[in-house]
Amino acid sequence: MQRTFLQPDDVRDLVTDQFGGGRRPIALDRLTGGSKKGVYRLRLDDHSTAILYVWSAGENYWPPSLTVPDDPFTDASGAELFAVSHAALVAAGVGTPQVLALVRGSRYFDADVALVEDAGVDTLEAVMERDPGAAVGPLSALGDGLRRLHTTVGAEYGKLAAVARGEASQRRRVEDVIVDRALGQLRGAAAHDGRIAEAHDRIAGHVRHLRGAVAERRAYGLIHGELGPDHVLVSPAGEPLIIDIEGLAYFDVEWEHAWLQLRFGDAYPMLRPVDLDPHRLRLYRYAQVLSLIEGPLRIADTDFPERQWMLDLAERNIAKALAAV
Template sequence: MTRTFLRPEDVREVVAEQLGTDRRVTGLDRLAGGSKKGVYRLTLDDRTTVMLYVWAPGENYWPPSPTVPDDPFTDASGAELFGINHAALTAAGVPTPRLLMLDRDGRYLPADLALVEDAGTLKLETLMERDPAAAAAPLSALGDALRRMHTTLGPHYGKLATLAHGEASQSRPAEDVIVDRALGHLGLASARDARLADAHEPIADHVRRLRGAVTPRRAYALVHGELGPDHVLVTSSGEPAVIDIEGRAYFDVEWEHAFLQLRFDDDYPALRPVDLDPHRLELYRFAQVLSLIEGPLRIADTDFPERQWMLDLAEWNIAKALAAVGAGHDR
């Protein structure tokens, strides 16, 4: 599809009404990396900046795919999710850029919009690589915030918006949702990679063995869903600010920590995690390996500008999946 992104003249009305008629847009930059929504930095004539999030079909690179109906991390995008999740994180004491305006009525553009405080350009990921000593304080503060989030408990799992609408479905354990999700990802990825097709049954059996070791539990925490150091900004005052919040849900806290372990690697202990169930963690860790194959391979079939990065990510996780069942790595 031909994608048309916003121009400065497209945002003048929202700036005038929300930030003042005496302020003018002097720059508009669409930031790289967004795959489900457009993320724009607006520069104003007084040299201040603000972020504009745009949910519109032309901003979403993801093609549709079969999903597990009760998977709370499916279709985790949209202005409604952003607004509800922002309120929940704020209530839990999790630092996130301030929400200035949310428009779901098309008042300014034929799209849903959020105007958000600009927390800066420094990602925790960059600071960890460039200056580990300077990253220690925001890492510690992030760990405090995560413990507040992960001890915010609820009786049901699901998207916050779904739970707010009273639509929670508790017909089966959360771990069975993840098994179905993992097997679905395996099937879709196997259609794109012959190595996975050859190893399909051993990998599926491995998922089922991991599931068999998990004991029943019904305790759900508030989780981010996909929190890496690239989803945390470090403000000018050195504080962390969590972004990309649409995927928040109540779910098993091990789902969160499987991803945190992957993304924070050697720095993960600095987050001082809550107690975890090792068997549940192992199942979720492997399910995320399969997710990080299927998703990148699917979006790599589109016009997403960072296609090679996605293919490399898929390749890294294909090697992990094959190694888990002792399969070869040849194409």
């Protein structure tokens, strides 16, 4: 599809309505990294800035895929999920940029939009790479926040909005949701890569073997869903602020920690995690490896601008998936 992105004139009425007639937009910079929503830095003529989120089809690069009906991480995007997730983070005492305005069904450009605090350009990932010593404080504070989040317990699993509406699924165990999700992603990956296709049955057998070691448990913590150091901004005061929050859900905290271990690497112990079930961790780690093959290969077939990065990510995880079998 031919994509057109927002320009300063497109947000003039939004700026007038939200900030008053005395301020006008002078620049609108589309930030890299967004694949489901548009993320822009809005610059105003008084030198102030804000971040603009836009949820529209034209900003979403992901093509459709087969999904598991009760997978809480499917289609984790949209203004409703953002609003509910933001409120939950604030209630749990977890840092996240302040919401300045949330406009549903916007008349400005036929999309839901949010204006949020501009917390700067420094991600925790960048700080960790540039100055590991400076990352110690934010990592420790992030660990404190995650423990508060992960010990916010629910009796049902699912997206926060679905839980609030009484629509959360309790039909089966979460590890079975993840197994179905992983096997579906395995089929999708096999359609793109001959090595995965050749190893399909061995990989599927390994997934089922890992599932067989997991004992039943029905208590769920609040998790981000795919939290990496690139999803944490570090404010000028050194406070970690979590972003890309639409995927917040009640689920096994091991799903979060499998992802944290992958993304934070050697720095992961600095988060001082809660007690975890090692069998769930092993299953979820491997399921995420399969997800990091299928998803990148699928989006690499679109006009996503960072195609080679996605292909490289898939290649690293293909090696991991095959090494296990």
